[in-house]
Amino acid sequence: MEIKIVKNVLEANEALAGEIRKRNRAKGITMFNFMSSPGSGKTAIIERIVPELKKRGYRIGIVEGDITSTLDAERVRRFDVPISQINTEPFGGDCHLGSEVILPAIDELGEDLDIILIENVGNLVCPAEFDTGADHNIVVLSITEGEDKPLKYPLMFRVCSLALVNKIDLLPYLDVNIAKVEENIRRINSNMYVIKTSAKTGEGVDSLVGWMERNLIEK
């Protein structure tokens, strides 16, 4: 006997993510979810923008996701903002942050916030699949990763509205064609906003912070 089911396999995750978005909206909190492969500069970018956002008067909270270790959390601890560390190892070493681990993590940050930054687990595949409840998804792609990455990981570039092309301070030393990187991003998502950044020199950080300010939810 055959029984029809037709049930979205990510339904539970998406329902909870919707709930998180609703709760944040009610509190006037905007959540940005940073995703990328390991080593592309997510933590370094966050280290750059937190002081800038604080200077502009925003109250920030950070959710750090890693399979194991608190190394990233330790790097951002000096900014004196609430940090919630998620290690996915106790959940079976998941390669992404599901909304079920985001919810307790943001609860831990407290309510007096304007912005929550999520640093997702470094991975271009799985995090794209799981809605965290963030208002905006941001992908960081460093130029050392190669021009073809958007084409190889299309879902990631479909679900994000901002792409940071990072480590541009290395351009003189690489054969990478940055126009090609942008072209490949647009092949996947023609509406993507692209900002070239260097977390090392600080180039592009102003544009990034400006973009974030323009995309805050209305209080």
Next chain:
Amino acid sequence: MHELTIARNIIQIVENELKKKGNSAKVKKVSFKAGALNAIIPESLVFGFDILKKDSELLRDSELIVEEIPLKVKCRACGTESVLDGPFFFCSNCGSGDIEVVEGEEMFVESVELYEPEEESYGD
């Protein structure tokens, strides 16, 4: 390895749905569909499913069938629908990049097949 999480969800959905329907017959086959954009590796999904199903009374002797849904898009500019066979999100008719995905980014448990009462051997 998001396949392991998805395998876990598949088992949970099947168990819940059968419970809701008051069905206690064992499951023979689970049909699962995944969009081309979901980057599911069927072998990995089946591998994870085969490990996790051992803990499930209802699904222990079941087989997971994974089918891919092609990536179908619709152009917002000219309205043409087309199927993409590579990661190039442009309309095949007018070349616009302003397209929406109609099909191929969803994953769902489509149906299950149950063992009939007379099928006494569950294959173990």
